[in-house]
Amino acid sequence: MAKNAEIIAIGSELLTPDRVDTNSLIVTDHLNGLGVEVIQKLVIGDDRELLTEAIRTALSRVNIVVLIGGLGPTEDDVTRDAAAAALGRPLLLSAEQESILIKRFRSINRPMAQNNLRQAYLIEGAEALPNPNGTAPGQFLFTDHGAIALLPGPPRELRPMVEQQLVPRLLPVLPRQVIRVRTFRITGIGESDLDTLIAPVYSKYTNPTTTVLSSPGDLHVHLRARCETAEEAEALLREVGNPIAELLGDRVYSEKPDDTLDTVVARLLRQHHASVAVAESCTGGLLSGRLTDAAGSSDYFVAGYITYTETQKKQILGVPADILKNFSAVSEQVAAAMAEGAKRVGGATYGLATTGYAGPAGGTEFDPVGTVYIGIAGPGGTRVIRLRYGGDRYRTRTMGTQAALDLLRKTLQTAN
Amino acid sequence: MAKNAEIIAIGSELLTPDRVDTNSLIVTDHLNGLGVEVIQKLVIGDDRELLTEAIRTALSRVNIVVLIGGLGPTEDDVTRDAAAAALGRPLLLSAEQESILIKRFRSINRPMAQNNLRQAYLIEGAEALPNPNGTAPGQFLFTDHGAIALLPGPPRELRPMVEQQLVPRLLPVLPRQVIRVRTFRITGIGESDLDTLIAPVYSKYTNPTTTVLSSPGDLHVHLRARCETAEEAEALLREVGNPIAELLGDRVYSEKPDDTLDTVVARLLRQHHASVAVAESCTGGLLSGRLTDAAGSSDYFVAGYITYTETQKKQILGVPADILKNFSAVSEQVAAAMAEGAKRVGGATYGLATTGYAGPAGGTEFDPVGTVYIGIAGPGGTRVIRLRYGGDRYRTRTMGTQAALDLLRKTLQTAN
Numbered sequence: 001m002a003k004n005a006e007i008i009a010i011g012s013e014l015l016t017p018d019r020v021d022t023n024s025l026i027v028t029d030h031l032n033g034l035g036v037e038v039i040q041k042l043v044i045g046d047d048r049e050l051l052t053e054a055i056r057t058a059l060s061r062v063n064i065v066v067l068i069g070g071l072g073p074t075e076d077d078v079t080r081d082a083a084a085a086a087l088g089r090p091l092l093l094s095a096e097q098e099s100i101l102i103k104r105f106r107s108i109n110r111p112m113a114q115n116n117l118r119q120a121y122l123i124e125g126a127e128a129l130p131n132p133n134g135t136a137p138g139q140f141l142f143t144d145h146g147a148i149a150l151l152p153g154p155p156r157e158l159r160p161m162v163e164q165q166l167v168p169r170l171l172p173v174l175p176r177q178v179i180r181v182r183t184f185r186i187t188g189i190g191e192s193d194l195d196t197l198i199a200p201v202y203s204k205y206t207n208p209t210t211t212v213l214s215s216p217g218d219l220h221v222h223l224r225a226r227c228e229t230a231e232e233a234e235a236l237l238r239e240v241g242n243p244i245a246e247l248l249g250d251r252v253y254s255e256k257p258d259d260t261l262d263t264v265v266a267r268l269l270r271q272h273h274a275s276v277a278v279a280e281s282c283t284g285g286l287l288s289g290r291l292t293d294a295a296g297s298s299d300y301f302v303a304g305y306i307t308y309t310e311t312q313k314k315q316i317l318g319v320p321a322d323i324l325k326n327f328s329a330v331s332e333q334v335a336a337a338m339a340e341g342a343k344r345v346g347g348a349t350y351g352l353a354t355t356g357y358a359g360p361a362g363g364t365e366f367d368p369v370g371t372v373y374i375g376i377a378g379p380g381g382t383r384v385i386r387l388r389y390g391g392d393r394y395r396t397r398t399m400g401t402q403a404a405l406d407l408l409r410k411t412l413q414t415a416n
Numbered sequence: 417m418a419k420n421a422e423i424i425a426i427g428s429e430l431l432t433p434d435r436v437d438t439n440s441l442i443v444t445d446h447l448n449g450l451g452v453e454v455i456q457k458l459v460i461g462d463d464r465e466l467l468t469e470a471i472r473t474a475l476s477r478v479n480i481v482v483l484i485g486g487l488g489p490t491e492d493d494v495t496r497d498a499a500a501a502a503l504g505r506p507l508l509l510s511a512e513q514e515s516i517l518i519k520r521f522r523s524i525n526r527p528m529a530q531n532n533l534r535q536a537y538l539i540e541g542a543e544a545l546p547n548p549n550g551t552a553p554g555q556f557l558f559t560d561h562g563a564i565a566l567l568p569g570p571p572r573e574l575r576p577m578v579e580q581q582l583v584p585r586l587l588p589v590l591p592r593q594v595i596r597v598r599t600f601r602i603t604g605i606g607e608s609d610l611d612t613l614i615a616p617v618y619s620k621y622t623n624p625t626t627t628v629l630s631s632p633g634d635l636h637v638h639l640r641a642r643c644e645t646a647e648e649a650e651a652l653l654r655e656v657g658n659p660i661a662e663l664l665g666d667r668v669y670s671e672k673p674d675d676t677l678d679t680v681v682a683r684l685l686r687q688h689h690a691s692v693a694v695a696e697s698c699t700g701g702l703l704s705g706r707l708t709d710a711a712g713s714s715d716y717f718v719a720g721y722i723t724y725t726e727t728q729k730k731q732i733l734g735v736p737a738d739i740l741k742n743f744s745a746v747s748e749q750v751a752a753a754m755a756e757g758a759k760r761v762g763g764a765t766y767g768l769a770t771t772g773y774a775g776p777a778g779g780t781e782f783d784p785v786g787t788v789y790i791g792i793a794g795p796g797g798t799r800v801i802r803l804r805y806g807g808d809r810y811r812t813r814t815m816g817t818q819a820a821l822d823l824l825r826k827t828l829q830t831a832n
Contacts, residue, residue, distance in 0.1 A: 015453075015455070015456075015457065016448075017444045018627065020436045020437065020438060020441065021436070028432065032433060037431075039431070039461060039463065040466065041430075041458070042457070042459075043456065044455075045455060045456075190526070191489070191490070192531055196529045196530075199490075203491070211428055211429060212492065280720075284705055284709070284717070285694075285701035285702065285706075285720050285722070286705045291700070292700025292724065292813075293700070293810075293813075295775065296777070297700070298724055298725070301724050302728060303721070303723055303724055303732065304701050304704075304720065304721075304724075305719070305722070306701070306704045306722070307719055308714055308717050308718055308720075309714070309719065312718060316721075345732070346728065361711065390524035391523060394572070
């Protein structure tokens with residue numbers, strides 16, 4: 001049996017603006033673990049015709065079709081009917097399921113409504129999947145070229161049924177395969193520049209597959225190799241991943257999939273027994289916010305000084321008046337003085353500073369809106385970098401914050 | 417034109433066990449607002465063939481097809497190609513879009529990679545939807561019996577494009593009905609308490625419909641009336657909305673749908689020609705970050721002092737050592753002294769301070785993890801409030817920030 005699946009989540013409530021389908025994540029996680037790829041997910045209302053059509057299409061396209069929800073006792077619950085129609089098989093009353101239902105209602109001391117009996121009908125040839133947490137049994141059926149499963153929608157019924165009933169039935173019929181993933185977490189390069197750089201390497205391979213995820217200032221490259229053995233998969237990841245790592249150089253801040261730039265910086269600060277004080281202008285608190293996000297950040301974060309006016313830069317950080325006057329508040333010189341001021345006033349190992357034009361107003365010919373200077377002062381001296389972003393205020397603040405964290409990371413990584 | 421829609425979200429990352437499609441909620445909300453029902457939602461990977469097939473099926477089934485994502489510059493981004501193929505139309509290079517792209521890259525002073533040009537191709541007959549927040553324009557095209565839209569995936573590009581481009585194009589071609597919405601933007605009450613309070617009012621009505629949207633510390637109640645005339649709709653909104661407004665009192669910070677607590681506070685500060693300086697402990701920069709988020713915030717924001725240690729609280733804010741010693745850094749007295757210190761050191765109209773136990777470690781029997789003191793010092797004197805949150809670090813910091821902004825709002829609203 002091959003390895004493609006489609007998940008169909010059923011329920012009109014899942015088509016409102018307030019609800020997302022999270023059940024499919026549970027199923028996806030387990031299917032991926034079996035080497036099965038989910039190629040499509042569908043959310044569909046309680047509409048029998050539409051659902052029948054969707055199941056029929058899915059059965060013709062993939063090997064494993066998983067239906068979630070719509071197994072309740074009411075007229076709204078159309079999954080059994082639609083699946084039977086799509087398969088061209090009748091629904092048959094299962095005496096065993098009927099007696100399980102009757103017993104269940106007796107055990108909770110409630111009368112069984114007539115419509116509950118709907119839950120005792122199985123598609124001809126289907127096996128019932130026991131549901132210790134609800135009244136609706138699941139159903140499982142091998143088809144000509146795969147399998148179909150009907151699973152209940154409530155997560156506390158769904159999850160155990162996937163783990164204890166669905167996975168054990170699929171495992172023996174799937175080809176043995178191993179999946180290994182290699183992740184690069186990257187900053188300091190844009191998405192299209194990244195792609196231009198590494199596509200010549202990865203595009204020669206269909207295994208591993210390569211995905212690039214992007215959020216402002218942060219890119220993740222995932223290489224996913226599927227092979228018969230772990231050794232083969234790991235060899236493939238080396239073959240494709242090593243040249244990528246080389247091309248990216250120190251723009252890769254981590255290869256650990258759960259790392260963020262924040263956790264990497266925190267780990268480096270702890271490793272170096274170093275502390276940091278921050279002076280912010282254009283980032284307005286975002287940098288301090290990121291540095292204090294993690295539990296225990298008081299171990300290395302001393303203080304942040306958001307000096308939004310020139311007076312405050314002088315008064316709090318001791319930036320010399322003539323530097324402000326000669327070079328303006330957005331300048332290499334002021335970024336350096338702010339970083340040094342933060343280090344001194346905070347009594348910290350490192351002072352980290354941002355000053356720039358977040359916009360939309362402000363800027364000069366030489367330093368237009370979107371320019372950010374980032375200064376770092378530490379045991380190895382003071383250094384300033386200058387960056388230019390696209391001029392959108394949100395982006396300049398977010399990217400400037402990310403770049404400041406990254407400068408701290410690189411400085412720590414090259415420190416003794 | 418009739419009223420059924422299908423939404424297709426494109427991106428292999430949306431088929432992993434870690435990601436849900438939330439973009440479709442934004443689109444669903446606006447389509448519902450136009451009286452359009454979403455009958456099916458699909459999530460599909462970066463697979464050109466599969467997507468083409470899905471678009472073709474959708475076009476044959478519904479009137480409005482909305483595609484989200486896959487408009488980036490890389491080979492992975494297949495939405496343009498697939499939509500063109502499904503429609504049987506060519507993609508044509510738009511000279512106008514090309515020059516917009518070139519201009520955008522020039523403005524951010526970056527070379528444009530060759531593959532970025534992919535974003536300048538439009539389906540024959542499609543109108544480009546401007547995207548001020550990114551490089552990928554949307555596309556909109558009337559088909560034989562409806563319309564298709566291609567929208568970018570990043571939410572901050574998607575949302576304005578839906579509101580400002582998609583809705584205005586659909587509105588005139590949909591059957592006339594008048595929809596009026598009344599929105600309450602609320603803080604300082606939890607979702608279930610809110611519902612307990614107002615459900616007795618709204619649950620008697622099916623028109624207007626009532627939706628409650630919730631994010632940490634911020635609730636929106638939307639009443640949506642659909643009638644044949646504006647007068648009828650507005651009368652209904654008064655009938656249901658006025659008693660709700662009364663029950664909520666000053667927890668409603670705005671009835672303007674585009675307001676956030678941040679914009680309301682900024683407006684009040686400007687109206688009062690007031691400035692603010694911030695002293696933060698547990699919120700670690702988030703409060704300053706919120707206050708400096710808007711363009712022009714330097715008109716009222718003077719400085720933020722993120723004093724994470726006791727030494728810094730004394731040194732920067734002049735919090736007396738004996739107060740710290742007698743009452744500890746997380747106390748009513750220290751919150752007051754921090755607020756007064758921020759006001760004085762910043763030379764601002766108001767000083768606003770937070771101190772608390774964000775956790776997971778720390779806390780005392782009287783002030784467990786999740787306790788936040790918020791102090792405000794202003795022309796009318798100093799005031800401190802004490803709040804207790806559920807103990808999760810992220811939530812305590814976010815909710816504490818929101819509560820501090822809200823205390824500033826209420827103080828400004830009752831000031832002369």
